[in-house]
Amino acid sequence: MFDTRRPGLIVDRFVNAGSTRQRFAPPPIGTYRFGKGTFMPRYSYHRTGYSRAVFAVSLLLMVIATVLQPQSSLAADDPNDCGEPGEYGVIVYEKPNFEGACQSFSPQTNVDSEILSNNRIGNDRVSSVRVGSAARAVLCEHEHLNGVCETFFRDIANLDIYRIRIRTSSLYVGPDCRAGAQMDLVPSEAILFTEPDYGGYCLALHAGENWSDLRASFFDESPVFDNSISSLRLGTDVEVELCEGYDYQGACHVFDTDVASIGSKDEFGPEPNTASSVIVS
Numbered sequence: 001m002f003d004t005r006r007p008g009l010i011v012d013r014f015v016n017a018g019s020t021r022q023r024f025a026p027p028p029i030g031t032y033r034f035g036k037g038t039f040m041p042r043y044s045y046h047r048t049g050y051s052r053a054v055f056a057v058s059l060l061l062m063v064i065a066t067v068l069q070p071q072s073s074l075a076a077d078d079p080n081d082c083g084e085p086g087e088y089g090v091i092v093y094e095k096p097n098f099e100g101a102c103q104s105f106s107p108q109t110n111v112d113s114e115i116l117s118n119n120r121i122g123n124d125r126v127s128s129v130r131v132g133s134a135a136r137a138v139l140c141e142h143e144h145l146n147g148v149c150e151t152f153f154r155d156i157a158n159l160d161i162y163r164i165r166i167r168t169s170s171l172y173v174g175p176d177c178r179a180g181a182q183m184d185l186v187p188s189e190a191i192l193f194t195e196p197d198y199g200g201y202c203l204a205l206h207a208g209e210n211w212s213d214l215r216a217s218f219f220d221e222s223p224v225f226d227n228s229i230s231s232l233r234l235g236t237d238v239e240v241e242l243c244e245g246y247d248y249q250g251a252c253h254v255f256d257t258d259v260a261s262i263g264s265k266d267e268f269g270p271e272p273n274t275a276s277s278v279i280v281s
């Protein structure tokens with residue numbers, strides 16, 4: 001079983017590690033290499049009559065190209081510039097650190113994004129994702145939200161260190177945990193809340209994603225989920241087993257439907273708010 005201590009809610013420190021990867025330094029601006037080891041200032045080479053003619057023809061061609069270019073293919077359609085995700089939107093990028101080709105998605109495009117190979121971004125090409133302040137992004141390994149899925153509430157600069165890696169074939173855009181009972185879950189998604197009635201902090205997990213110790217808090221913001229899971233919502237294809245001890249020890253109880261308040265010991269096994277580990281299947 002896959003064991004993870006990374007709740008989707010929080011940006012963990014691996015994200016920062018991924019974004020500081022070494023990159024090649026570009027050549028200094030204004031210099032360019034011509035011929036064997038010779039550096040010359042860019043654009044200031046000696047102009048012969050021949051180069052003047054080339055320059056004039058180039059300028060003429062540029063003017064003609066600009067005049068003939070249809071308005072719709074200007075900056076608005078730049079495949080490498082998707083702007084901001086907006087409050088409820090999501091932008092996916094071909095390269096880490098929000099670079100390369102990109103595509104914007106929203107709750108209105110969830111039908112289109114069930115098969116990413118039919119989209120501009122393409123299949124198995126999403127390497128980083130930006131998530132709007134009130135949105136969540138569910139990325140799945142296979143088309144139609146099947147296979148390994150993972151939920152993100154924050155920008156992720158490098159997905160290769162996450163469970164989904166660079167395998168996204170479908171995605172879903174929905175509201176974040178503040179929507180509580182109104183959240184529209186994908187089939188494999190389970191959301192655990194720290195307050196009754198789907199309130200407080202939330203932890204989004206998917207089938208196969210288990211958490212052996214809810215004390216783990218290696219996050220920038222450290223809501224403690226240990227002994228505080230008080231309500232939960234489940235997608236149609238998922239079950240959650242809460243255990244009162246760490247490493248799935250002690251009394252455990254399986255939930256297969258939404259629970260607005262994890263109540264009495266008689267009803268649910270562990271006493272209220274005692275869960276310390278969780279299995280999602």
Ligand SMILES: [Ca+2]
Nearest residue numbers: 141167168169
């Ligand atoms: Ca895939």
Ligand SMILES: [Ca+2]
Nearest residue numbers: 244274275276
């Ligand atoms: Ca406990």
